[in-house]
Amino acid sequence: MRPATSRAAHGSRRWAAASGMVSAVAAVVAGELLAGLLSPSLSPLTAVGGALIDALPPGVKEWAVSLFGTADKAVFVTGMLIVIAAVGGLAGILEQRRRFAGAAVIAVFGLVGLAAVLTRAQMTPGAVPVPLAAAVAGALLLRFLIRRLRENTPAAPAPEGKRGTGRRTFLQVLATSAAVTAVGGIIAGVWRGAAAGISTAREKLRLPAAASEAPAIPAGAEVSLDGMQPLVTPKRDFYRIDTALIVPVIDPDTWTLRVTGMVEQEIELNLADLLAKPLIERHVTIACVSNEVGGDLIGNARWLGWPVRELLALVRPQAGADMVLSRSSDGWTAGTPLEVLTDTRDAILAVGMNGEPLPLEHGFPVRMIVPGLYGYVSATKWLTELRLTKFADDEGYWTPRGWSERGPIKTASRIDVPRTGRRVGAGTVKFGGVAWSQHTGIGKVELRVNRGPWQQADLAPGISRDTWYQWQLGIELTPGQYEVQVRATDLSGKPQAEERRPVAPDGATGFHTIRVDVNP
Numbered sequence: 001m002r003p004a005t006s007r008a009a010h011g012s013r014r015w016a017a018a019s020g021m022v023s024a025v026a027a028v029v030a031g032e033l034l035a036g037l038l039s040p041s042l043s044p045l046t047a048v049g050g051a052l053i054d055a056l057p058p059g060v061k062e063w064a065v066s067l068f069g070t071a072d073k074a075v076f077v078t079g080m081l082i083v084i085a086a087v088g089g090l091a092g093i094l095e096q097r098r099r100f101a102g103a104a105v106i107a108v109f110g111l112v113g114l115a116a117v118l119t120r121a122q123m124t125p126g127a128v129p130v131p132l133a134a135a136v137a138g139a140l141l142l143r144f145l146i147r148r149l150r151e152n153t154p155a156a157p158a159p160e161g162k163r164g165t166g167r168r169t170f171l172q173v174l175a176t177s178a179a180v181t182a183v184g185g186i187i188a189g190v191w192r193g194a195a196a197g198i199s200t201a202r203e204k205l206r207l208p209a210a211a212s213e214a215p216a217i218p219a220g221a222e223v224s225l226d227g228m229q230p231l232v233t234p235k236r237d238f239y240r241i242d243t244a245l246i247v248p249v250i251d252p253d254t255w256t257l258r259v260t261g262m263v264e265q266e267i268e269l270n271l272a273d274l275l276a277k278p279l280i281e282r283h284v285t286i287a288c289v290s291n292e293v294g295g296d297l298i299g300n301a302r303w304l305g306w307p308v309r310e311l312l313a314l315v316r317p318q319a320g321a322d323m324v325l326s327r328s329s330d331g332w333t334a335g336t337p338l339e340v341l342t343d344t345r346d347a348i349l350a351v352g353m354n355g356e357p358l359p360l361e362h363g364f365p366v367r368m369i370v371p372g373l374y375g376y377v378s379a380t381k382w383l384t385e386l387r388l389t390k391f392a393d394d395e396g397y398w399t400p401r402g403w404s405e406r407g408p409i410k411t412a413s414r415i416d417v418p419r420t421g422r423r424v425g426a427g428t429v430k431f432g433g434v435a436w437s438q439h440t441g442i443g444k445v446e447l448r449v450n451r452g453p454w455q456q457a458d459l460a461p462g463i464s465r466d467t468w469y470q471w472q473l474g475i476e477l478t479p480g481q482y483e484v485q486v487r488a489t490d491l492s493g494k495p496q497a498e499e500r501r502p503v504a505p506d507g508a509t510g511f512h513t514i515r516v517d518v519n520p
């Protein structure tokens, strides 16, 4: 009896190790796939790898590069996967001995991945949950596999036939997990390889200087108050909204834009053509129609691009055309009124954001930016086609889905300081925030406490009428609880709408309202 038992135990240890390896690699693959959805420029594996490479002494780095040549990255990643699989094997053995012991090892993987992600320059909010979710997936798979293994490995040998089927069930589960992991790994590998190639191409891309530079930011435009958001939103904080399940990766060398439909002269241009045009650079605040009152689906960036009106002048729209249907590489469309693309506003085919090529998530290599319109009717990312057409004949992606055909941005304002529900000391309480009325500009911002009289805030100078404006106001408050509301009025004298309306079909309205608790 004894030799048989220990042979069984020995065999099952081997299978526990195999379970651990599969689970650890599955966690990595899950991380890669999830990163594809949430943060294409940074996966846990690339974050850890990048941190390791940064930590290598320069001599070793050069030695490795000379040893492996251009294959150094692939060799490095393979090495990481071998180490991860080995530690996973150990986790499997531990998990078999003590429940959660192996899962804990995989959790440590997740934390290492998280630490690496948080310290990388490419960090975006979307990247943060990925290592944690991947580790949870790996730990759950490990628990599941080890439980199957235990159920099917009796401590004492069972009658031959029965043990045989039990073992077979476990092996089937393990083989299925391994196969799914392998298929996922291939998908992730192919997609990430493409994304990495495009990221490199993006980094190498040199944007020309603007023929018409962005007007200087006026002194005092940025209110210095703790808790205010920066006047120009850095890319890592810039909201991202799109229907793309996986961020499209477009090779800038083969990208083209076709202008078709009701035009006298169809045109196709490539990126070199576009970059050779006289480009302009402007700050523009773009916003999502789904932004709730007080919400953060709005951001202000410095965009570099070629005016759409100049392109339209080349193609000469035919009489009767009143819409430009812009299409992205993944088939998404936006219908923009022709008149806002031909008037004096700076609607552009943007190639740059805050001095860099567009980030992959924000439409690399080319997107539209149109001052004054919500993104869903104007801000097409991964742009590939502009079609001149009529509102009577065509519609953008969101129009048949319950959103208005036209989407001018509504005048609105937001209180950022203090945060709602925050406790503050009695005396002068400092309020601060933003207000926007793209392409009209903000004339004044007012606050009221407990529905009292409106008090005018100090409005900072805007960068332009196409951007948001910051404001601040100190209000004397004695201890107690208050409701504070903000209201903006545009430069034509029209106040923002008071009536509370939902985001659908054409943008929310109502005053942003916060609660403030003033301590004695």
Ligand SMILES: Nc1nc2c(c(=O)[nH]1)N[C@H]1C(S)=C(S)[C@@H](COP(=O)(O)O)O[C@H]1N2
Pocket (backbone or CB within 6 Å): 238, 239, 240, 241, 242, 243, 244, 287, 288, 289, 328, 329, 332, 361, 362, 363, 374, 375, 376, 379, 380, 381, 382
């Ligand atoms: N290709 C494509 N472009 C798109 C979208 C999309 O789903 N697909 N969404 C639009 C919407 S609704 C908004 S609000 C803006 C957001 O741009 P951002 O993600 O760069 O902030 O992109 C617009 N461009």
Ligand SMILES: [Mo]
Pocket (backbone or CB within 6 Å): 241, 287, 288, 289, 290, 374, 375, 376
């Ligand atoms: Mo949007």
